[in-house]
Amino acid sequence: MLTTPGAPRPVVWSLVGRFGFAGSNLALLTYVQAMTGSFAFAGVMMALSLVGTALTGPVQGRLIDRFGPRRPLLALSGAHCAVSALLVLIVGWPHGSVTHTALLASAVLAQSATQPMVAVASRAMWPRLLPPGPRRETAFSYETVTTEACYLLAPALSATLATLLWPGTSLVCTVVLVAGASLGFATAPVVRAWSDAPHQDAPRTHGQAEERATAPALQVVDRRPVLRLPGMPPLLVAALGFGVGVGFVTVTTTAAADALDASRYTGLLLAAWSVSSVLGGLAYSLRPWPRSPIVRLPLLMAAFGLLLLPALAGGVPGIAVALVLSGATLAPQLTAQTILLDRLVPMSRTTEAYSWVTTLVAAGNAAGQAGSGLLVERFGYRTTFLTCTCLVLVFAALAGSHWRRMADAPRLLQPSAKT
Numbered sequence: 001m002l003t004t005p006g007a008p009r010p011v012v013w014s015l016v017g018r019f020g021f022a023g024s025n026l027a028l029l030t031y032v033q034a035m036t037g038s039f040a041f042a043g044v045m046m047a048l049s050l051v052g053t054a055l056t057g058p059v060q061g062r063l064i065d066r067f068g069p070r071r072p073l074l075a076l077s078g079a080h081c082a083v084s085a086l087l088v089l090i091v092g093w094p095h096g097s098v099t100h101t102a103l104l105a106s107a108v109l110a111q112s113a114t115q116p117m118v119a120v121a122s123r124a125m126w127p128r129l130l131p132p133g134p135r136r137e138t139a140f141s142y143e144t145v146t147t148e149a150c151y152l153l154a155p156a157l158s159a160t161l162a163t164l165l166w167p168g169t170s171l172v173c174t175v176v177l178v179a180g181a182s183l184g185f186a187t188a189p190v191v192r193a194w195s196d197a198p199h200q201d202a203p204r205t206h207g208q209a210e211e212r213a214t215a216p217a218l219q220v221v222d223r224r225p226v227l228r229l230p231g232m233p234p235l236l237v238a239a240l241g242f243g244v245g246v247g248f249v250t251v252t253t254t255a256a257a258d259a260l261d262a263s264r265y266t267g268l269l270l271a272a273w274s275v276s277s278v279l280g281g282l283a284y285s286l287r288p289w290p291r292s293p294i295v296r297l298p299l300l301m302a303a304f305g306l307l308l309l310p311a312l313a314g315g316v317p318g319i320a321v322a323l324v325l326s327g328a329t330l331a332p333q334l335t336a337q338t339i340l341l342d343r344l345v346p347m348s349r350t351t352e353a354y355s356w357v358t359t360l361v362a363a364g365n366a367a368g369q370a371g372s373g374l375l376v377e378r379f380g381y382r383t384t385f386l387t388c389t390c391l392v393l394v395f396a397a398l399a400g401s402h403w404r405r406m407a408d409a410p411r412l413l414q415p416s417a418k419t
């Protein structure tokens with residue numbers, strides 16, 4: 001996959017961009033908290049940052065599909081640097097007034113809204129470089145696993161920089177990484193060729209003949225909005241359910257450790273969850289089962305929910321077992337979502353579709369964190385873990401039952417290629 005002509009340069013730059021993006025939220029949180037002295041206020045600003053990213057993600061995706069990645073990413077990288085510089089200045093101003101709060105909130109929203117989504121463009125690049133089959137699915141697995149690894153490592157480095165140096169150091173570094181990666185990715189030859197090519201649904205590069213021979217009619221003639229394409233609603237339901245589950249587990253694990261007087265283990269538990277996801281993604285990509293993606297994704301979701309049940313036994317060991325087992329299903333779920341999206345959406349609109357999936361995961365994460373916070377305070381962590389299991393199973397059933405009723409389900413039931 002990595003030896004595909006033209007791929008190495010955008011692959012490297014997209015990895016740099018992922019790393020910067022993964023550390024950006026914590027960088028903002030630590031800087032605002034250091035300047036204002038309030039974790040609550042900093043948390044609100046971080047939530048606004050997530051809102052800005054979620055609201056503009058599909059718009060960025062649509063622009064990239066329409067014009068190619070080069071112009072949108074170049075324009076956004078410049079705007080992101082300018083707004084980020086203003087944000088750094090505003091955070092350092094005297095705080096406490098309504099005017100300062102309003103200015104800071106506006107700057108946070110603008111900064112997150114202009115953050116170039118290099119990772120989304122990178123995912124949409126692979127169908128243009130690789131034909132359907134094992135190498136394309138390996139590319140999707142690579143995207144998922146590297147994203148998980150970045151979310152494991154980047155926040156730790158971000159917190160270290162903010163602690164050892166000036167509190168805004170990590171925020172400045174993440175902006176430089178994201179903007180630099182956008183410039184590098186947008187100027188890569190293969191990305192320039194993508195941007196200069198005519199806007200069409202047919203493949204234009206490697207594997208063109210094979211793709212045309214195997215592509216369903218849906219990918220050539222269906223001009224409906226992305227959200228109304230057959231199969232997209234249940235895929236978005238699956239993405240929402242994934243986000244809800246992750247949000248529930250993150251907050252409930254933290255609350256459980258506190259209730260057990262084991263707060264010192266919170267970071268270790270969540271790190272084990274992330275490491276399990278990375279290892280699970282690597283292992284599962286070698287022998288995915290079941291081979292049919294519309295069967296695989298609901299089953300992985302159900303496994304995610306059921307493997308949280310050891311946490312009901314109570315104690316740090318029970319929670320650790322639940323996190324390690326359930327974490328192994330996270331990256332495979334994201335890979336299965338990408339493989340399904342690749343089959344459902346015309347190539348000329350894959351970036352917007354990836355953006356919608358990312359937005360629903362973020363929205364589910366926010367809802368899961370909010371809902372689990374309310375439940376865990378009133379009913380305790382065991383009930384909240386059980387509620388998470390039930391919710392994830394419901395989402396899995398909704399997504400799976402809808403795909404089974406689709407007219408083109410036989411096409412989607414075709415097995416993935418062996419990797």
